[in-house]
Amino acid sequence: MTAFEHELASVMPRLRRFAHGLSRDATDADDLLQATAERMLRARAQWEPGTNFVAWSYRIMRNLWVDTARARQRHTSVLAPEEEGLAIGMSGAAEASVELGYLMRAMERLPDEQREAVALVMIEGLGYAEAAGVLDIPAGTLTSRLVRGRQALRAMLENAS
Amino acid sequence: MINTIDEASIIAWIDGELASAEADRVARAVAGDPALAELAEAHRDMRARFDAAFATLAMPAAAEVVSLADVRAQRAERARRPRRWIPAALAASLVGGVLLGQLVPRSGGISDNADALALSPALGRALDQQLSGDGATVRVALSFRDRAGRYCRSFTASRLSGVACKDDGLWHLRYGEGAAGARTDYRMAGSEPVAMAAVTAMIAGEPFDRDQEQAARARGWR
Known part of the structure; x- marks a missing residue:
């Protein structure tokens, strides 16, 4: 296995989680993960060994997600109302995935710029500087989006309980 | 006291993003103010809740092997x-x-x-x-x-x-x-x-x- 393949394999679990932080449901998340893996394999020549592979892969996923934002908004706007509610998991779904689906729907209600900040810091555990680097925004911008996103999530989860 | 500690500071404190002097200042404020303590607790709980729900994803998919x-x-x-x-x-x-x-x-x-x-x-x-x-x-x-x-x-x-x-x-x-x-x-x-x-x-x-x-x-x- 080449160094690149090893890096790719080891980063996939984290990318899978990040994809769920960004996406409206597990199907979209798996699509995004698949597209990211393919993009990374095609772009492998652009990665310089010794540089931060994880940040590079987060950036690729985030950019793919941004590219599909317009299609995503159209999709969301035509959703039937009952799909927006707290649906129960399909057959065989564990309780954990009901909770996950619930939190993903809460995340989905955030504006994209807040959602990506929250996903990188609160779910992926990146530091503020690192997250700002992935998103290519100043640290202060990252912080304010992160705080607004967390305040909105807290309000949503408190109202729901 | 509540005027000098805002929600952003509380969140940064929970995220471990504050330098030690600033972190101490927030910790003292939270310890001395039930409203701030409640806010900090809510954010800490929320972070833990997301951690727990998303942690299971951070493992490779148990997937069938396909070509x-x-x-x-x-x-x-x-x-x-x-x-x-x-x-x-x-x-x-x-x-x-x-x-x-x-x-x-x-x-x-x-x-x-x-x-x-x-x-x-x-x-x-x-x-x-x-x-x-x-x-x-x-x-x-x-x-x-x-x-x-x-x-x-x-x-x-x-x-x-x-x-x-x-x-x-x-x-x-x-x-x-x-x-x-x-x-x-x-x-x-x-x-x-x-x-x-x-x-x-x-x-x-x-x-x-x-x-x-x-x-x-x-x-x-x-």
């Missing part, structure tokens, strides 16, 4: 259909195709079916014959049945560790992790947290005891 050709064909097919028609499990299996295509070592790992990636004959024999804990190049840690009733075993080999399940007489990798080069310290596959998480996601009932393992082996894991 890259199949992945492309399925993606082409999918592009022509409404998106939501495709079940999540299939989407997960597509990811597995790319991943495991990268993971399976070049030497061996080829089944007699050119379109499928099955495990090497040596690994298959080990999974057929060894009991958990037997010392060998391949170590099997746990045996169990998955929710579809298939026999599955978690293992560690020199270049690959993971979980394989027997289907149609062949062992298929359901979850795999590549190991770079030869490993000197073989840990039990089942004791590795990520592999263990994969087992937990797949298992129906309890892992086999030695008698159940011997009985399953006698039946050829069918």
Whole structure:
């Protein structure tokens, strides 16, 4: 296995989680993960060994997600109302995935710029500087989006309980 | 006091982003103000809640091994259909195709079916014959049945560790992790947290005891 393949394999679990932080449901998340893996394999020549592979892969996923934002908004706007509610998991779904689906729907209600900040810091555990680097925004911008996103999530989860 | 500590400071404090002097200042304020303490607790709880719900995702998908050709064909097919028609499990299996295509070592790992990636004959024999804990190049840690009733075993080999399940007489990798080069310290596959998480996601009932393992082996894991 080449160094690149090893890096790719080891980063996939984290990318899978990040994809769920960004996406409206597990199907979209798996699509995004698949597209990211393919993009990374095609772009492998652009990665310089010794540089931060994880940040590079987060950036690729985030950019793919941004590219599909317009299609995503159209999709969301035509959703039937009952799909927006707290649906129960399909057959065989564990309780954990009901909770996950619930939190993903809460995340989905955030504006994209807040959602990506929250996903990188609160779910992926990146530091503020690192997250700002992935998103290519100043640290202060990252912080304010992160705080607004967390305040909105807290309000949503408190109202729901 | 409440005017000098805002919600952003509380969040940064919880995230471990404050320098020690500033962190001390927030900690003192929170300790002395029930409203701030409640706010900090709410944010801490929320972060923990997201951590817990998303943690299970940060392990490789327990995916069927599929060929890259199949992945492309399925993606082409999918592009022509409404998106939501495709079940999540299939989407997960597509990811597995790319991943495991990268993971399976070049030497061996080829089944007699050119379109499928099955495990090497040596690994298959080990999974057929060894009991958990037997010392060998391949170590099997746990045996169990998955929710579809298939026999599955978690293992560690020199270049690959993971979980394989027997289907149609062949062992298929359901979850795999590549190991770079030869490993000197073989840990039990089942004791590795990520592999263990994969087992937990797949298992129906309890892992086999030695008698159940011997009985399953006698039946050829069918």
